[in-house]
Amino acid sequence: MISLGFSPCPNDTFIFYALVNKKIDLRGLDFSPVIKDVETLNQLAIKRAVDVTKISCHAFYYLQKDYQFLRSGGAFGRGCGPLLVQKTKDRSQKLEIKKIAIPGELTTAFLLLKLYLSSNSSLITPHSSFAPQKVADFLETLSFIAMPFNKIMDAVKDEKVDAGLIIHESRFTYHEYGLAKIADLGDWWEKETGLPIPLGGIIAKKSLGTTTIKTIESLIRASVEYSMVHKEDTISFIKNYSQELSDDVIFKHISLYVNNYTIDIGSDGEAALNELIKRAKK
Structure with a gap:
């Protein structure tokens, strides 16, 4: 067996x-x-x-x-990678995001998010930018909150977190929760490497x-x-x-x-x- x-x-x-x-x-x-x-x-x-x-x-x-x-x-x-999302009402401005819901620390989504943020820190921290050698310092300024993937969209909608990292079928339904895409990490990976996700x-x-x-x-x-x-x-x-x-x-x-x-x-x-x-x- x-x-x-x-x-x-x-x-x-x-x-x-x-x-x-x-x-x-x-x-x-x-x-x-x-x-x-x-x-x-x-x-x-x-x-x-x-x-x-x-x-x-x-x-x-x-x-x-x-x-x-x-x-x-x-x-x-x-075209199937994880998405970083926030509430639609905020999409017209650059937010200083501190709390991000993730679907688990060992998920590929979380690794892709860390890789992405290490080269795009200004996207979510408009008041500062981190040099590559200080990536670890930048990541320590953020709070990553692990939760079941199907709870993340509600957490973002209810403003328990500033943003959420969504996977699986959530990429088809996040609009129904009044959420907007900040970044497509799969698209970033493909452009960065030329490889599938x-x-x-x-x-x-x-x-x-x-x-x-x-x-x-x-x-x-x-x-x-x-x-x-x-x-x-x-x-x-x-x-x-x-x-x-x-x-x-x-x-x-x-x-x-x-x-x-x-x-x-x-x-x-x-x-x-x-x-x-x-x-x-x-």
């Missing part, structure tokens, strides 16, 4: 539908699903408490010794062995391909975990985060992951 972690977000339930529901030949393996939000999965992986799991690419920086990054099942792409991926414990890991990788690929062919069959399973979302938002979410990189990250996906890890180290 192999513990398998993935999030309740539509892209993950779409990816793992066929595997979890045994719509494909599991080739002698069996899986025990662990369905949690991605930051919880990051923390479980840090504790080495799950065999195979979805994680943020940021978290992989700390997991390279014990886990292998799989080529299938990840969330890489273009490495948001999340699937990792497997190296202790499972090369043969088992290769089998798991091929099963995930087969599961993705099955769902791509049988999209309508997946909807009830997806809605078990995303009941508050409309069919339109669910399929927009899937079309954005499930793509050719999900089947195989390819050479540019590898380059994107390596670049993120390099910048995280720096």
